[in-house]
Amino acid sequence: MRKITEDLKANDADKFFDNICGENGQKLAKSAKRTKLMQMMRDLYYNRSEENKCTLSTGETVPLIIAKRHPKRGEFCYFNTSSAPVEEILQAFAEKMNITCKLTRPEPKREGELIVSDIKYLMDNVTVEGKKVSDFRKQERLNELFAELYNTPAANVCCTTDGKNIPIVIKRLSVNNWNFLCLNTSEYRTEVLSAFANFAGCRYCQEKENAVTPPERQKTEMTARECARIFHGVPNLDGSMLKRDASPKLVEWFAHIYNKPALNSVTLPDGTETPLLVRRISHSQQCLCLNTSDEKVKPFVIKKMSEITGAIVCLDNLKIHDTNLTDLHKAVIWLKKAEQTASNPQDAAYYQMYAEKAWRTMTPASKAFNVAEWLAEQKGRK
Numbered sequence: 001m002r003k004i005t006e007d008l009k010a011n012d013a014d015k016f017f018d019n020i021c022g023e024n025g026q027k028l029a030k031s032a033k034r035t036k037l038m039q040m041m042r043d044l045y046y047n048r049s050e051e052n053k054c055t056l057s058t059g060e061t062v063p064l065i066i067a068k069r070h071p072k073r074g075e076f077c078y079f080n081t082s083s084a085p086v087e088e089i090l091q092a093f094a095e096k097m098n099i100t101c102k103l104t105r106p107e108p109k110r111e112g113e114l115i116v117s118d119i120k121y122l123m124d125n126v127t128v129e130g131k132k133v134s135d136f137r138k139q140e141r142l143n144e145l146f147a148e149l150y151n152t153p154a155a156n157v158c159c160t161t162d163g164k165n166i167p168i169v170i171k172r173l174s175v176n177n178w179n180f181l182c183l184n185t186s187e188y189r190t191e192v193l194s195a196f197a198n199f200a201g202c203r204y205c206q207e208k209e210n211a212v213t214p215p216e217r218q219k220t221e222m223t224a225r226e227c228a229r230i231f232h233g234v235p236n237l238d239g240s241m242l243k244r245d246a247s248p249k250l251v252e253w254f255a256h257i258y259n260k261p262a263l264n265s266v267t268l269p270d271g272t273e274t275p276l277l278v279r280r281i282s283h284s285q286q287c288l289c290l291n292t293s294d295e296k297v298k299p300f301v302i303k304k305m306s307e308i309t310g311a312i313v314c315l316d317n318l319k320i321h322d323t324n325l326t327d328l329h330k331a332v333i334w335l336k337k338a339e340q341t342a343s344n345p346q347d348a349a350y351y352q353m354y355a356e357k358a359w360r361t362m363t364p365a366s367k368a369f370n371v372a373e374w375l376a377e378q379k380g381r382k
Helices: 010-016 030-046 086-097 116-122 135-150 189-200 246-258 298-309 325-341 345-362 371-381
Strands: 053-055 061-063 065-069 075-079 169-173 179-183 277-282 285-290
Touching (some): 075 086, 116 285, 135 169, 179 189, 246 277, 246 285, 298 345, 325 345
Antiparallel strands (some): 277 285
């Protein structure tokens, strides 16, 4: 640490202290932290004068806090750092106040060192109380694991292939002078990621490292969690009806279908084929979604998913989007044609109800009371 030849004010010294908390126990920062530090300095100087002493390594006893009065200003408290070693003064103050003193600052983040959002999609089977978590809860859990490992020095060790022992999680300094934790992956990426996954009890998906990054998920592409609202009575992948939430069942179905190209295809009324499921990036994490971004394709994708899983479609819970009325118009026409050629009453009923819902979403300027009347009206205008 550079030599300090002046007595430090609270505003100068707050960066060296941590765990300064308010009355509710919450850690303070910025101006609130500086104000509380100043109060602690004044309390030690004015109310606890017997404790306002520090015995230096030389054996000399000196005051920790001193007060100065400048012309036209009131008395102000300072750390006694101009005539005593700053490390000893600040450390002694921290011990008396039961706070943390950090005289050395972390190094700036190096290229290749990974924060939680960088590795979230590489870690699978992250659990809380035995239950797999995803999205924001997954990121929160990984942050907890970073802190837990960093604060457990005996476990925070990675043995590299060339015989070195390096820390897995390290502390770094951001461009905004904030301390944060990241993985020590600038040189030994694979080894450190594997070591962290082993500590966390999850799986490091190394196969995703060089995989092609999929596009961002569109809002209308439905994840397994969103699909749980419209697919009722979803069986387990093995066909059993063991009671579980629909969302994890659909996650298993998604993976099963996506890995079987023959299943992962939907034939549309015009004879073209489109994927049933697509891989996307959502909140920096890869996931599978139903291919429902196109409203004219959506009813047939949902129908195919229902046929494969054996689930019942709840159209009451389905949201139809009106952002592209051309596609919605096409969907209504395709659905009516599919209704007329359906081989069983259940399929015909599905197409009919979906067409009515899509038509009402369009809110056409018409005197028609249903889709059939509206289509006849459209045909009469040609």
